[in-house]
Amino acid sequence: GDEIFAFVKNKAKDGNFYWVFANVSASFDANGNIINYYSVRRAPNRKSISIIEEVYKILLEKEKKSGINAGVSALMDIVSSYKMTYNELIFNLQENN
Known part of the structure; x- marks a missing residue:
C-alpha cells in the first residue's frame, strides 16, 4: 500500500509507446484494506528518458x-x-536532469 513515483512506459491505441511520470497511491477502506x-x-x-530506457532494457533482460x-x-x-x-533518484531524474 505504499505510494510510489515511477517512470511508466505505456502503449497507445495505435501501438506506439510513450512515457509518463506517475504517482500511484492506494485508497483504503475503514479496516485498512486496499480498495482502489x-x-x-x-x-x-x-x-531523462534515455536513462530510463536503458534501465528498462536492463531490467527486461534480467527478468x-x-x-x-x-x-x-x-x-x-x-x-x-x-x-x-x-x-531520490526518481525525483532527481524528473526534476533536475
Whole structure:
C-alpha cells in the first residue's frame, strides 16, 4: 500500500509507446484494506528518458533470463550505484536532469 513515483512506459491505441511520470497511491477502506488505486500522471522530463530506457532494457533482460526477482535486484543495484534512495533518484531524474 505504499505510494510510489515511477517512470511508466505505456502503449497507445495505435501501438506506439510513450512515457509518463506517475504517482500511484492506494485508497483504503475503514479496516485498512486496499480498495482502489489512484494514479496521477504527467509529462516526464524528456532529458531523462534515455536513462530510463536503458534501465528498462536492463531490467527486461534480467527478468526474461532469471525472473522478476532478478529484475528487482538489478534495479536496486542500479539505484545504489547512484548513491541515492529510489525516490531520490526518481525525483532527481524528473526534476533536475
